[in-house]
Amino acid sequence: MSGTVGLxxxxxxxxxxxxxxxxxxxxxxxxxxxCGAVLDAQDNYKVLDSIGKRNHPASPVQIGQxxxxxxxxxxxxxxxxxxxxxxxxxxxWVEHQIFSPTHGYLWLNVEDGALTFSRKVRDFDMGYWLTPxxxxxxxxxxxxxxxxxxxxxxxxxxxxxxxxxxEFNWVPKLGEKVEVVSLLGPDGMLGLVNSANEREVxxxxxxxxxxxxxxMGFAASALGPETPHALxxxxxxxxxxxxxxxLAATAVIAGVMGLxxxxxxGREVLLTPGISTAEMPQTYQFEISNTAQLAxxxxxxxxxxxxxxxxxxxxxxxxxxxxxxxxxxxxFSGREGGEAWREGSRTNSFRFRPATxxxxxxxxxxxxxxxxxxxVALRVTEGKxxxxxxxxxxxxxxxxxxxxxxxxAWHQKRRFAGSDWTDEE
Amino acid sequence: MxxxxxxxxxGAVISLLGAGYMSFYGVGRASTDLGSSTQSIRxxxxxxxxxxxxxxx
Numbered sequence: 001m002s003g004t005v006g007l008x009x010x011x012x013x014x015x016x017x018x019x020x021x022x023x024x025x026x027x028x029x030x031x032x033x034x035c036g037a038v039l040d041a042q043d044n045y046k047v048l049d050s051i052g053k054r055n056h057p058a059s060p061v062q063i064g065q066x067x068x069x070x071x072x073x074x075x076x077x078x079x080x081x082x083x084x085x086x087x088x089x090x091x092x093w094v095e096h097q098i099f100s101p102t103h104g105y106l107w108l109n110v111e112d113g114a115l116t117f118s119r120k121v122r123d124f125d126m127g128y129w130l131t132p133x134x135x136x137x138x139x140x141x142x143x144x145x146x147x148x149x150x151x152x153x154x155x156x157x158x159x160x161x162x163x164x165x166x167e168f169n170w171v172p173k174l175g176e177k178v179e180v181v182s183l184l185g186p187d188g189m190l191g192l193v194n195s196a197n198e199r200e201v202x203x204x205x206x207x208x209x210x211x212x213x214x215x216m217g218f219a220a221s222a223l224g225p226e227t228p229h230a231l232x233x234x235x236x237x238x239x240x241x242x243x244x245x246x247l248a249a250t251a252v253i254a255g256v257m258g259l260x261x262x263x264x265x266g267r268e269v270l271l272t273p274g275i276s277t278a279e280m281p282q283t284y285q286f287e288i289s290n291t292a293q294l295a296x297x298x299x300x301x302x303x304x305x306x307x308x309x310x311x312x313x314x315x316x317x318x319x320x321x322x323x324x325x326x327x328x329x330x331x332f333s334g335r336e337g338g339e340a341w342r343e344g345s346r347t348n349s350f351r352f353r354p355a356t357x358x359x360x361x362x363x364x365x366x367x368x369x370x371x372x373x374x375x376v377a378l379r380v381t382e383g384k385x386x387x388x389x390x391x392x393x394x395x396x397x398x399x400x401x402x403x404x405x406x407x408x409a410w411h412q413k414r415r416f417a418g419s420d421w422t423d424e425e
Numbered sequence: 426m427x428x429x430x431x432x433x434x435x436g437a438v439i440s441l442l443g444a445g446y447m448s449f450y451g452v453g454r455a456s457t458d459l460g461s462s463t464q465s466i467r468x469x470x471x472x473x474x475x476x477x478x479x480x481x482x
Contacts, residue, residue, distance in 0.1 A: 238429065239427075239429055242430050242433060243433055246433050246437045249437070250440065250441060253441055254441060254444060257441070257444075257445055257448070258448070261445075261448045261449065292450060293450055293451055294450075294451035294454060323460060324459065324460045325456060325458070325460070350456040350458075351454060351455050352456065352459060384451070385448055385449045385450075385451065386451050386454045387448060388448060388454055389443075389445075389447040389448040389454075390441075390445055390448045393440055393441065393444040397440075
């Protein structure tokens with residue numbers, strides 16, 4: 001697939017060097033790679049200008065090489081070295097004009113270790129043209145729609161030509177400036193190009209680096225180190241959209257199940273009247289009929305600025321102690337600095353799994369505490385679900401969904417990392 | 426529906442059913458600090474008053 005395609009050749013009318021003619025009938029200028037003469041391809045290669053001998057820019061792409069873009073073979077016919085200077089910094093890249101007899105003229109670009117290609121967009125509505133002044137005045141990054149996709153402002157650049165060689169379908173000039181407002185879309189960069197002669201819109205897309213380099217006959221490493229490019233596509237995990245929907249649905253369903261289970265009170269089998277410390281210990285009888293689900297023993301108080309360590313000892317139908325549980329109930333409130341505060345809770349509880357059905361008893365006792373006057377009641381319920389496991393599932397599913405959404409957002413953020421847009425305070 | 430999608434969907438349904446079963450029956454959610462006797466309570470007590478609790482026997 002690689003190699004030099006020599007359709008015909010001419011001799012430079014300035015230095016006599018042999019030059020390949022590869023670019024078809026719309027080539028207007030040919031720049032001699034030996035002496036730098038700019039020749040008029042439409043007028044017997046008459047010398048129009050000269051750039052002199054200049055160093056070739058760093059690009060492994062050579063005139064005459066071929067590459068396949070969207071199924072069409074193109075031949076490299078010209079090389080432009082581009083430079084942008086801004087605030088003491090300098091960026092360089094190379095644009096190669098490529099030609100296909102059936103598809104005309106495109107650009108193959110070499111920049112920061114990446115290969116991209118640009119083509120003119122002819123169906124862009126020029127009424128939506130965006131100028132650097134409009135970008136400056138915008139409060140949010142300007143957006144444009146094209147081909148059903150949204151493009152967000154990326155950068156403004158003013159570049160100039162500092163090297164040229166080969167054939168071109170116009171007559172380039174050294175130092176010729178071109179102003180480009182670029183907007184980044186899902187898989188392409190829309191460039192609004194304003195040059196001395198015309199305004200045009202270009203679409204730039206990323207090429208597969210290794211495959212393109214191999215096809216053109218050079219090692220991908222010759223392009224330089226590979227760096228993340230704004231046009232690097234997002235690589236979703238397998239069935240990512242489906243997984244996102246399933247995770248979101250699972251989180252919602254599990255969350256709703258958790259709320260239902262959490263709010264289910266169970267069946268109340270005992271509710272004692274509130275008794276004071278002086279009346280304790282006190283023993284109550286109740287019936288257990290559900291041993292499949294958990295039962296709950298709850299201490300309910302009317303404490304105010306009081307705490308107590310409460311205990312409940314449960315006995316089964318045979319009178320043997322089944323279990324004993326202790327809980328601290330503490331509730332304090334007041335005002336400080338004009339603001340009311342409260343701390344603690346007037347209730348506390350523990351859960352157990354009944355081993356047998358039948359008559360049970362529970363003895364309520366106060367073990368320790370400070371403050372007096374409050375009363376304590378005991379409520380025992382059976383058949384009490386917990387929301388724990390479904391809430392846990394909801395949390396895991398939500399975390400998974402957030403991770404996938406975050407992956408997409410991180411990729412999007414990385415794509416725009418090179419943007420010159422800054423949000424001003 | 427693609428097999429991989431059925432597997433993902435099946436996994437979600439099984440997870441919901443499993444978590445729902447465990448929540449409904451309170452699997453692993455009984456309080457773990459309960460004693461099987463008042464002696465056990467004493468062992469786990471924050472102190473002060475277990476001697477009095479022994480009186481209820």
